[in-house]
Amino acid sequence: MATDLASLRDGGKAALARALARLESAPEAAGVVALLEEAYAAPRAQVIGLTGPPGVGKSTLSGRLIQAYRARGESVGVIAVDPSSRRSGGALLGDRLRLRSDAEDTGLFVRSMAARDRLGGLAEITWSAAILMRALFDRVLVETVGVGQSETDVAGLADTVVFCVQPGSGDSLQFMKAGIVEIPQVAVVTKADMGAVAQRALSDLSGALGLAEPEDGWPVRSLALSAESGSGVEALLEALDAHFAWLGTGGRLAARRHAQAEHWLREAIRERYGREGLKARGRLSLTAGQAPFALAGAPPA
Numbered sequence: 001m002a003t004d005l006a007s008l009r010d011g012g013k014a015a016l017a018r019a020l021a022r023l024e025s026a027p028e029a030a031g032v033v034a035l036l037e038e039a040y041a042a043p044r045a046q047v048i049g050l051t052g053p054p055g056v057g058k059s060t061l062s063g064r065l066i067q068a069y070r071a072r073g074e075s076v077g078v079i080a081v082d083p084s085s086r087r088s089g090g091a092l093l094g095d096r097l098r099l100r101s102d103a104e105d106t107g108l109f110v111r112s113m114a115a116r117d118r119l120g121g122l123a124e125i126t127w128s129a130a131i132l133m134r135a136l137f138d139r140v141l142v143e144t145v146g147v148g149q150s151e152t153d154v155a156g157l158a159d160t161v162v163f164c165v166q167p168g169s170g171d172s173l174q175f176m177k178a179g180i181v182e183i184p185q186v187a188v189v190t191k192a193d194m195g196a197v198a199q200r201a202l203s204d205l206s207g208a209l210g211l212a213e214p215e216d217g218w219p220v221r222s223l224a225l226s227a228e229s230g231s232g233v234e235a236l237l238e239a240l241d242a243h244f245a246w247l248g249t250g251g252r253l254a255a256r257r258h259a260q261a262e263h264w265l266r267e268a269i270r271e272r273y274g275r276e277g278l279k280a281r282g283r284l285s286l287t288a289g290q291a292p293f294a295l296a297g298a299p300p301a
């Protein structure tokens with residue numbers, strides 16, 4: 001396995017696939033930890049989380065975003081998280097994406113991650129994979145169902161979260177009730193080609209967002225788009241760029257990533273050593289820029 005970033009870059013997709021497989025099967029191995037520590041210190045990509053219920057159109061939209069970023073000459077890494085493990089064998093979420101990923105395109109890499117075949121928790125492994133890919137690509141897309149659930153938590157790993165809502169599904173109202181309203185920075189009504197029902201979903205969504213106070217000072221943007229026709233996709237790209245630019249000012253990006261790293265550290269220790277192990281470690285914090293991977297591997301004091 002390539003144990004540093006330089007050899008990963010030289011090794012292309014095959015080397016990255018091997019490194020990710022190793023990361024899943026042996027997250028605590030010294031080589032994996034060293035690679036992750038190096039990647040953590042060399043962030044490059046904006047990590048974009050796409051979330052929303054199955055069938056809402058996340059994969060189709062990912063295909064559009066990939067196309068747009070590749071047209072700009074940016075490289076893209078994709079992680080499709082499938083929390084449903086066994087039954088689907090990890091194929092469901094990744095399928096549509098895999099069809100679109102051009103094997104010849106060295107600027108595009110797609111990886112499915114399922115709940116099976118792994119030692120750590122799915123959230124733990126997904127975050128590590130995102131950190132690794134963040135050092136290698138210009139954009140990292142993470143597609144996952146569910147928000148605010150630990151197994152599939154996208155807010156804990158993305159710089160920018162896009163929440164997708166299906167027209168006519170009542171998702172817009174669910175959005176308020178379930179308290180997901182604080183999680184995304186962009187809320188998207190998909191399948192805008194469905195017409196009036198999509199427009200109504202958008203006004204419901206905008207209404208719900210209007211009631212919410214932007215906690216961190218970023219007013220959540222809402223928009224409708226059709227991944228099928230492509231209309232509205234440009235507005236999403238613009239919103240994603242705007243949020244990343246906004247994060248880049250005033251130390252917000254570093255602060256967000258630091259909080260995610262501390263959260264990951266606590267979860268990884270809980271996963272590995274249990275609640276007692278976590279308690280024994282006392283107050284866990286990272287200094288600015290410190291990676292959490294080596295710390296998570298240290299046995300409880």
Ligand SMILES: Nc1nc2c(ncn2[C@@H]2O[C@H](COP(=O)(O)OP(=O)(O)O)[C@@H](O)[C@H]2O)c(=O)[nH]1
Binds near residue numbers: 054055056193227
């Ligand atoms: N009419 C319409 N259908 C769409 C659009 N985007 C996706 N779909 C369809 O919705 C279904 C689910 O799409 P998919 O991307 O797999 O959803 P995911 O489960 O959220 O990843 C598929 O049958 C798509 O063809 C769209 O913009 N308009």
Ligand SMILES: [Mg+2]
Binds near residue numbers: 058059093094096143
């Ligand atoms: Mg999908």
